[in-house]
Amino acid sequence: MSTKFNSRPLLDLEKLFLNDSSEISRLQQEFEINGWCFVRLPQDSHSLLSQLNQSLSKFFALDQDEKSRYLSSDAFGYTRVGHKEGIK
Structure with missing residues (x-):
């Protein structure tokens, strides 16, 4: 179950x-x-979450031209609308 x-x-x-x-x-x-x-999340998720935070912080710190290479045309992936951006 x-x-x-x-x-x-x-x-x-x-x-x-x-x-x-x-x-x-x-x-x-x-x-x-x-x-x-x-x-x-696993019991010892602290290091996993730390790595995830570092990776996401590095990605969102990239300039917009670089991030635009990862734009998603469907509902999932990197999106940017006006002043908002995110990853689903």
Whole structure:
């Protein structure tokens, strides 16, 4: 039985990093149904979150021309609208 959060599946990030095919299928299904999903962070997520923050900070510090190379034409990826930018 899968773990739930607010009646939605709670995916295991560690399993995703290990290329667990059933967890990847659940991820794909949640994105297809909702366009988003809930992910359980590992117990020792502090270093993971620190690395993620560093990577995102470096990306958003790039000049706009460089970031524009990563613009997404669909709903997911890097987007920029007026004064707002983000990654989905």
